[in-house]
Amino acid sequence: MVFPFAKEQAVFVPGPSGQLEAMIHAPDDEGVFSERRAIAIICHPHPQHGGTMDNKVVTTLMRVYRDLGIAVVRFNFRGVGRSEGQFDNAIGEQDDLLAMVAWLNQQFPDAPLLLTGFSFGSSIAAQVSYEVARLLHLALIAPPVERYPYARNGKFNCPLCVVQGGKDERVVASGVYDWAASLQSDVELIRYPEAGHFFHGYLTALKVDLSAAIERQLTEVV
Numbered sequence: 001m002v003f004p005f006a007k008e009q010a011v012f013v014p015g016p017s018g019q020l021e022a023m024i025h026a027p028d029d030e031g032v033f034s035e036r037r038a039i040a041i042i043c044h045p046h047p048q049h050g051g052t053m054d055n056k057v058v059t060t061l062m063r064v065y066r067d068l069g070i071a072v073v074r075f076n077f078r079g080v081g082r083s084e085g086q087f088d089n090a091i092g093e094q095d096d097l098l099a100m101v102a103w104l105n106q107q108f109p110d111a112p113l114l115l116t117g118f119s120f121g122s123s124i125a126a127q128v129s130y131e132v133a134r135l136l137h138l139a140l141i142a143p144p145v146e147r148y149p150y151a152r153n154g155k156f157n158c159p160l161c162v163v164q165g166g167k168d169e170r171v172v173a174s175g176v177y178d179w180a181a182s183l184q185s186d187v188e189l190i191r192y193p194e195a196g197h198f199f200h201g202y203l204t205a206l207k208v209d210l211s212a213a214i215e216r217q218l219t220e221v222v
Contacts, residue, residue, distance in 0.1 A: 003027070003037075003071060004107070013075070015099040017092060018084025022075035022100065023053065025062055031069020032215055038136060040065040040114040041100055042074040043121030047087050052080055057118045057141060060203045064211050070114065075100055077124075090123060090148060097128045105133075112136045114214075119170070119197070123148035129156060137218060139163070139210065142197055144171045145179045159186040159217040163210060165195030165202070186220075188213045 005011070007026045012019040027034055042065075044058050045051030052058075053074040065072045077093045078085030085092065101113065113132055116139035117125035127149055129138050139161040143150060160183070164176045180189045190209050195202040 012082075013100060013103045015078065015083070015085070016095045017078045017086070017088075019082075020075050020078070020084075020096055020099060021053075021080075021082040022073055025066050025072040025074075027065075027069045027071045028067050029069065031067055033218060034069030036069070036112065036218075037071070037108075038112045038114060039071045039073065039104055039108060040116060041097065041104070041125075042072065043093075043097060043115070043117035043124045044074070044077065044080075045118050046120035047077050047080045047093075049120075051118075051120060052076055055118065056203065057199060057206075058121075060199075060207055061116055061118065061139070061141070061210075064207050064214070065114065065116075068211060068214060071111075073100060073104065090120065093124050094128050097124050098131060101128070101132055110134075114138070116141065118142060119144060120148070123150060126150045126156070129158065137161070137214060139214070141206075142168055142171050142199075143176060143179075146172055146175050150179070151183060151185070154182060155184045156187075159188075159220070161188050161190065161210060161213045161217065163190045163206060164192070165197060165199060166191060166193035167195060168197045170197040186217065188217060 076083040112134040115125040118141040122140040122143040
């Protein structure tokens with residue numbers, strides 16, 4: 001796969017409610033997965049609570065994938081930043097993500113994909129994951145499993161990482177732990193007992209630990 005974009009480039013992608021603002025990041029050619037030429041899409045937290053693609057957890061996730069040699073797209077859901085449209089209660093936002101997937105499939109027809117999301121964005125990534133061909137991996141960061149849909153029949157179609165802080169002020173951590181343990185999937189749970197919802201003071205550890213988990217799981221994908 002020839003990467004036709006700059007090292008970091010702003011793009012606008014046609015979406016169901018108008019253009020979607022996105023940033024695409026070239027992979028590190030020295031990353032362990034640089035030969036795979038895979039692409040990760042990152043979904044940001046709740047639009048009505050200040051969530052954007054520039055959130056610090058989102059940009060940390062971008063560096064996780066980029067440094068592993070995986071190209072990255074982070075984007076704003078409808079009504080956020082320069083993306084057109086209005087918030088649609090986690091329904092239209094799924095269509096936004098599907099539009100991003102369709103656009104990437106046009107740009108890179110044979111590239112495998114990875115999905116990840118933080119908080120609200122993790123539910124969007126989880127629900128759409130069932131509709132994505134060539135999906136290698138799913139990562140859910142601080143998933144509010146008590147408020148949004150996630151796994152169908154308790155199972156995902158690809159390896160999964162879940163990251164959760166024990167002192168999350170917005171998500172019930174024990175509920176996430178129990179939910180992850182109940183899944184009939186290849187799942188790796190990363191816990192930070194003292195971390196809050198935004199992982200203040202833990203972003204460096206998150207990058208290191210999630211990178212290692214993704215590397216372990218992707219190495220096992222044939």
